[in-house]
Amino acid sequence: MPSELGTLARELSRPYYEDAFPAHDIFHAKRVHAISQQLADKHPRDVDRSVLAAAAWFHDIGRPLERVGEIDDHDKWAAKEATSLLEAEDVRTDQITAIEHCLRAHSIRANSPDPETIEAKLLFDADKLDATGAVGLIRLACIVGERSGRTGEQFAVIDDVSTLSIDRPDLPDINVLRKWARERLDALYTEEGRRLGESRWDFMESFLEQFSLETTTTANP
Incomplete structure (x- = not known):
């Protein structure tokens, strides 16, 4: 497993964005990654940057499927898919759990859970700022x-x-x-x-x- 979780997530997520439209493509994920790290630089508390980076790359991998009606909720789908991908790479369970929460809580939709961790809040904000x-x-x-x-x-x-x-x-x-x-x-x-x-x-x-x-x-x- 690569030592940098964010790099791993970027490579694992790349194929999922191949059919994405411009508003939710891998370049959007790249910008959200950059903004989230920028926000982390200014945050007064410690941030797990590896979790935050991985979540940024994964957060919209379900958008292409949601757009064509194959799935109903790209947040939940991405959380499950990312979990499977990371488990196969022997990523630590606590990191996977943290990433999963970030993905489930990144949307502004009324039925999305509120972000509870620093990393989830930073991902939410970075996504909205884009x-x-x-x-x-x-x-x-x-x-x-x-x-x-x-x-x-x-x-x-x-x-x-x-x-x-x-x-x-x-x-x-x-x-x-x-x-x-x-x-x-x-x-x-x-x-x-x-x-x-x-x-x-x-x-x-x-x-x-x-x-x-x-x-x-x-x-x-």
Whole structure:
């Protein structure tokens, strides 16, 4: 077994992301890994960085299957799958248990358990921070596209729906991105996560103000 658990997890997780869409691909996992370690640098208590690193690489391995309807909950599925993979590599039981909790608790969904360990809270925050800022705006827009493709209908309008009469006035507009980002920032657990989150939020607000200006200018062609 490699001495670095994070390196092992990265290699074990890689095949699971081959069919992933951009919002939840291995590059997302890479960014979550980097952000989580950045948060750990500022945390006042000791962090098991090996557990945190492994959880970051594994956290979205079930997304491709969830997207096509083969599984219902990528959190629970990833926890079970990662456990099997790590047991086969003779990883310590306490580390596997810690990673499993991180994976089960990383989602913002109402039915997800609350993160109880430092590592689980750092993973949660890192994952949510990747849905904010410049990268977050691109990711959230990708998710709008994914949802449109999955339902077979347009999920949202990347514009201001009030500028035209449309058949579906209830269709979400650009503000759905602001709502999703704000919900994630308000759910953060760590002080450093909230500090970094507000910096990213400032950028998003600036971007959305410019977006509003551009769409208002072209509202009446």
